[in-house]
Amino acid sequence: MKIIKTLSILLIALFCIAFYPIDGYNITGIKRLKRLEKTLDSTITEYYLKKGSFKKHDEVNLWLCEETVSTDSLMVVDKEFQKEMMSLFPSKQGYGITVMDITNPEKTRYAEMNENRGFQPGSVGKIAVATAFFNELRRLCPEDWHVRQRLLRNKIVKSGNWGLYDHHTIPVVDLEKDKYVKRTVVYEDEFSLYEWLDHMLSVSNNGAASIVWREALLMNIFGDEYFNLTQEQADEYFETADRRLLTDRAIQLVNQPLRDLGIGHDEWRLGSFFTNGPDRYVSSKGGSIGTPKGLMKYLLQLEQGCVIDEESSLEIKRLLYMTDRRIRYAYSPRLNNAAVYFKSGSLYSCDKSKDTPCGKYRGNRYNYMNSVIIVEHPDGTNYIVCLMSNVLSKNSAGAHMYLASKIDQAIHKRNTQNNATTTIQEENPDVGED
Numbered sequence: 051m052k053i054i055k056t057l058s059i060l061l062i063a064l065f066c067i068a069f070y071p072i073d074g075y076n077i078t079g080i081k082r083l084k085r086l087e088k089t090l091d092s093t094i095t096e097y098y099l100k101k102g103s104f105k106k107h108d109e110v111n112l113w114l115c116e117e118t119v120s121t122d123s124l125m126v127v128d129k130e131f132q133k134e135m136m137s138l139f140p141s142k143q144g145y146g147i148t149v150m151d152i153t154n155p156e157k158t159r160y161a162e163m164n165e166n167r168g169f170q171p172g173s174v175g176k177i178a179v180a181t182a183f184f185n186e187l188r189r190l191c192p193e194d195w196h197v198r199q200r201l202l203r204n205k206i207v208k209s210g211n212w213g214l215y216d217h218h219t220i221p222v223v224d225l226e227k228d229k230y231v232k233r234t235v236v237y238e239d240e241f242s243l244y245e246w247l248d249h250m251l252s253v254s255n256n257g258a259a260s261i262v263w264r265e266a267l268l269m270n271i272f273g274d275e276y277f278n279l280t281q282e283q284a285d286e287y288f289e290t291a292d293r294r295l296l297t298d299r300a301i302q303l304v305n306q307p308l309r310d311l312g313i314g315h316d317e318w319r320l321g322s323f324f325t326n327g328p329d330r331y332v333s334s335k336g337g338s339i340g341t342p343k344g345l346m347k348y349l350l351q352l353e354q355g356c357v358i359d360e361e362s363s364l365e366i367k368r369l370l371y372m373t374d375r376r377i378r379y380a381y382s383p384r385l386n387n388a389a390v391y392f393k394s395g396s397l398y399s400c401d402k403s404k405d406t407p408c409g410k411y412r413g414n415r416y417n418y419m420n421s422v423i424i425v426e427h428p429d430g431t432n433y434i435v436c437l438m439s440n441v442l443s444k445n446s447a448g449a450h451m452y453l454a455s456k457i458d459q460a461i462h463k464r465n466t467q468n469n470a471t472t473t474i475q476e477e478n479p480d481v482g483e484d
């Protein structure tokens with residue numbers, strides 16, 4: 051009995067066990083998850099869900115939290131791994147990437163290319179919004195995660211102007227009537243904080259991102275009063291607030307958690323809301339930028355449980371778990387069986403005076419596409435990739451998917467070889483270092 055108890059404690063320490071995703075409706079109240087639960091008994095066929103999308107709540111873990119070390123000590127280039135990764139790129143032009151193989155947490159491998167180059171992060175910036183939100187949530191309830199979770203589930207907030215306007219749709223589920231539609235956010239929409247977070251990350255809704263940022267701002271302003279703050283009180287505050295002071299406060303609160311993680315101003319920052327609706331209350335300031343190095347610093351510390359605190363890191367990772375349609379980098383067939391924690395972002399612009407081709411996701415003025423992903427294979431192969439690109443006149447979705455397959459293949463090949471070598475050494479004690 052004592053051995054079993056000790057083993058249980060060790061397992062908890064090793065994996066920092068988390069909570070959901072698809073089976074997390076009872077905890078979160080996210081109605082999208084309740085509908086997806088039906089896929090488990092084939093009541094509904096979700097043809098786009100991959101095998102790796104069905105991890106249960108107790109199977110989502112943090113992998114580097116047992117012994118936290120600095121990102122600088124982890125992000126040291128492994129020359130052989132670097133050579134392997136760089137050989138996958140036909141050209142370095144227009145790309146920036148960082149790759150960290152964490153299959154063996156005690157012997158990680160790192161590679162980078164144009165790691166300090168700045169890209170417009172697009173929707174990847176929504177991870178910064180989620181981080182700011184959870185930072186303010188911790189300030190409200192520093193000692194009790196369950197109180198935070200109850201607030202996430204029970205507090206219902208309205209879109210209003212902040213959620214307007216965005217072409218991205220959200221899933222609207224009526225459980226009582228068993229109805230499901232996808233549509234854009236409208237002024238009267240009301241969802242729980244958990245559901246707005248889910249709308250922001252699972253389907254990358256811009257309106258939801260502005261609303262989540264707004265709620266972080268309200269927590270920062272009202273403190274404990276936020277628990278009972280009404281929509282009317284919040285709306286009245288914004289209508290009368292000093293625009294300059296409110297802008298400074300909004301930009302500070304969304305970027306400071308990144309600085310606290312050691313991510314520099316020019317490595318990752320967010321300077322504007324994601325929809326035009328907030329323009330009547332706040333301004334843009336400082337611009338937005340992301341680098342492969344800054345994003346890797348973040349994801350490593352997420353895996354260490356250092357983003358806000360361990361509970362918040364776990365929750366952000368759960369919210370990034372792909373239980374919706376996979377796109378771009380995550381669409382690679384090689385990742386079908388893997389659990390992926392993913393965010394993609396794009397921003398493009400056309401210059402009609404140029405002769406070069408231009409269209410949707412094929413900008414000839416600028417054409418940003420970014421993918422950040424944590425990949426966890428059933429065989430224990432785990433790694434992190436932050437890929438950013440600005441390749442003009444070309445839809446880079448295919449290129450990202452191609453690179454995803456090649457990177458996965460290379461990491462699997464190396465780890466398979468290492469495992470084979472280890473097995474030989476264990477079977478033959480005479481084989482080893484001199």
